Amino acid sequence: MLTTKGTEILKRNGLRLTNCRSAVIDVFCAAHTAIGHAELEDELIEDEFDRVTIYRTINTFLDKGIIHKVMDGSGIGKFALCSAKCDEHQHHDDHIHFNCLACGSTTCMEELSIPKVDLPQGYEVKEANLLLKGICVKCR
Ligand SMILES: [Zn+2]
Ligand SMILES: [Zn+2]
Ligand SMILES: [Zn+2]
Secondary structure, three states: OOOOHHHHHHHHOOOOOOHHHHHHHHHHHHOOOOEEHHHHHHHHHHHOOOHHHHHHHHHHHHHHOOEEEEOOOOOOOEEEEOOOOOOOOOOOOOEEEEEEOOOOOEEEEEEEEOOOOOOOOOOOOOOOOOEEEEOOOOOO
16 A cells, blocks of 8 residues: 555554545645545545544544544534644644635644633633634635
């Protein structure tokens, strides 16, 4: 089998290479923006993987720290590739997401961390999401 960036990621995470996993990871590697279930299924239509298999693959990738969930206010869950900092024990996707009002795409701003917030005493942050909306570089 051809060694792609995708298959490298699967191997690094100790995942057996199945056709579906390879196809799904390749879609994520090729994408520059976050992908929803429907979009993913469209990309894979030629390969005829059933929805359940795709769904399971997504969950495996989430568990392994390969992809993370992106909330962009569109109401549908989107997913994007994680950086190498994430593993099966913990995600470290503390970056800003940018949603374009023109094309609807959502981009990971890996280099921009979510600023620390001074919470009142007794509160502890376990998860943080910061979404900025505007016009992306392609739509300007
Ligand atoms: Zn992650
Ligand atoms: Zn755009
Ligand atoms: Zn992200």
